[in-house]
Amino acid sequence: MPSARKKTPTPTFTKSDFHIPYMAFPELLWQLQRVTWRMSSQSSIRSCSKFVSGNIVYGGMAVLRAIPQQNGSRKLQFGGLHRCKSGQCPRCSQILAIRRAKQMEQGIQYWLSSNNEQGQNRGIAFMTLTMGHNPADSAEKLAHAISKARTALTTGGEYRDRKRGDRYNFQIAGIISRIEVTWSQRHGYHFHLHLLLMIDRPLTASDLVNLQARFHHRWQKALAKEGVEADIRQSDIRPVDDFDDASQVLLSQYLNKTAPWNVAKEMTMETRKTGHTKRSWSYFELLTALCTDASTNKQWFPLRKGEIVTWDRPNHLIVSNQTTGEIIAERSMYGKNQLWRVIHELEAVMKGMRPYRVSNKPRTQDSQLDRAWSAFLRNSHGLETNDADTVSKRTGVGEVIGYISPSEWMTNYANHPENIIRTVRADAHI
Structure with missing residues (x-):
C-alpha cells in the first residue's frame, strides 16, 4: 500500500526570528514595493509604481522631488507613477x-x-x-x-x-x-x-x-x-x-x-x-519581515492578467488561469516563506x-x-471619499529636481529596484 502523505508542519515564528535592520522609512517603503512586484497575489498591486502614469502635469514623465525636512536636509521622492489604489x-x-x-x-x-x-x-x-x-x-x-x-x-x-x-x-x-x-x-x-x-x-x-x-x-x-x-x-x-x-x-x-x-x-x-517577541502580526508587519529577511526577499513567481494564486497546501502555491484552470506555475515554499500564504489570503479577502x-x-x-x-x-x-478617489487626489509635494522618461524608468529603475533604493538613500543636498 502506498504510504500516506505526511502533513507538512508549519514552522513557528516570532519577531525575534527575523533580523530586521533599521532603515529610513522611504527606503523601507521601496523595499516593500519591490517585494510586492514579485510576490503579491494581485496583479494590480504588482503593477503599482512600476509604470509611469502619463500625468500631463509632468509631461508624461516620472519625476524626482526633494522634500525639505525640519533638520534642514531634504528627502528624495519619486512621483508621476501609476497607482493601484489598493x-x-x-x-x-x-x-x-x-x-x-x-x-x-x-x-x-x-x-x-x-x-x-x-x-x-x-x-x-x-x-x-x-x-x-x-x-x-x-x-x-x-x-x-x-x-x-x-x-x-x-x-x-x-x-x-x-x-x-x-x-x-x-x-x-x-x-x-x-x-x-x-x-x-x-x-x-x-x-x-x-x-x-x-x-x-x-x-x-x-x-x-x-x-x-x-x-x-x-x-x-x-x-x-x-x-x-x-x-x-x-x-x-x-x-x-x-x-x-x-x-x-x-x-x-x-x-x-x-x-x-x-x-x-x-x-x-x-x-x-529588550526581550520583546511578536507573536501576532498585521499585514504590513508580515510584509516588512519577509521583505527584509535574506532568506525570503528573493522569491518570485509569474502572474499575468487573468491568472490567480491558490495554495493547495501550507507549503505549496499554484498560479493558474482563472478561466481555463490551466496551471501556469507551481512553487514549493519552505520555512519562513510559508508566511506568504498568509499575505496572499489577506490580499484576497x-x-x-x-x-x-x-x-x-x-x-x-x-x-x-x-x-x-x-x-x-x-x-x-473629504473623509467620506472612497479609497480610489483619495489616492487620485493626492498631489505631490516638494521641488521637482529631475525628470525621468517612461523608458528610462522601466530600464534603469523598475527593472533594477536597487537603483531606486540607492537614490532614496542618498543625501538630498543636490
Whole structure:
C-alpha cells in the first residue's frame, strides 16, 4: 500500500526570528514595493509604481522631488507613477493613511469644539468589537462574517427606527468604522472592528454602557448566523472627550495603526524593547519581515492578467488561469516563506471588503442629525471619499529636481529596484 502523505508542519515564528535592520522609512517603503512586484497575489498591486502614469502635469514623465525636512536636509521622492489604489499596497496604503489621519483630526477638532442646535456640547464614543476564532477558521470565512456583522449594526429598526432606534435615542449623527486583522500561528486570524460614534449631545456614562450593550447584541446575533461567537467581555467602549493635540494624533493613528509608517517604527526596531517577541502580526508587519529577511526577499513567481494564486497546501502555491484552470506555475515554499500564504489570503479577502467605512452623506437636511453629520463631513474635508478617489487626489509635494522618461524608468529603475533604493538613500543636498 502506498504510504500516506505526511502533513507538512508549519514552522513557528516570532519577531525575534527575523533580523530586521533599521532603515529610513522611504527606503523601507521601496523595499516593500519591490517585494510586492514579485510576490503579491494581485496583479494590480504588482503593477503599482512600476509604470509611469502619463500625468500631463509632468509631461508624461516620472519625476524626482526633494522634500525639505525640519533638520534642514531634504528627502528624495519619486512621483508621476501609476497607482493601484489598493489598501494592501505599501505605497497607496501610505497615501490613504496619511490623508485619512489628517481628515479625521480636522473632523474631530470641529466636532468636539462645536455645539449642537440646542447649544450643548457634542461627544464621541470609541467602540471596539471582536469576534471568536480559532486556527482552523479561514480568512475568507471570518472576513465574510465581520462584513455581515458590521452591516447589521446600522440596518433595521433597532438602529434606524425614529422612535425606538439607537440612532435617534442616542443622537448618533454618523459612524466611522474600520476593520482590522492580525494573524498568529497559535490563534489564526483575528478580525476586529473599531467604531467612532459621533454623538450630537453630551455623552454620559449611562450612554456608554447602553450603547455597548445594544451594539454588541446586534453584533453577536449577526455573527451567530455565520457560525461565529462573540463575547461582550472582549469588547470595549470609551469616551473621546478631551480635545488636545496629543489625543487627536493618538486617536487618528490608532484608527490607522496598521499603516506602513507606524509598522515601520515597530518592525525596524526603532523603538526596540529588550526581550520583546511578536507573536501576532498585521499585514504590513508580515510584509516588512519577509521583505527584509535574506532568506525570503528573493522569491518570485509569474502572474499575468487573468491568472490567480491558490495554495493547495501550507507549503505549496499554484498560479493558474482563472478561466481555463490551466496551471501556469507551481512553487514549493519552505520555512519562513510559508508566511506568504498568509499575505496572499489577506490580499484576497481585503480586496473587496472596504475595511474603512463612513456613514453616507445625507441626501436631505430634514433632521438635526442629518444637518450635524453634513457639517462634520464638510469640516473633515473629504473623509467620506472612497479609497480610489483619495489616492487620485493626492498631489505631490516638494521641488521637482529631475525628470525621468517612461523608458528610462522601466530600464534603469523598475527593472533594477536597487537603483531606486540607492537614490532614496542618498543625501538630498543636490
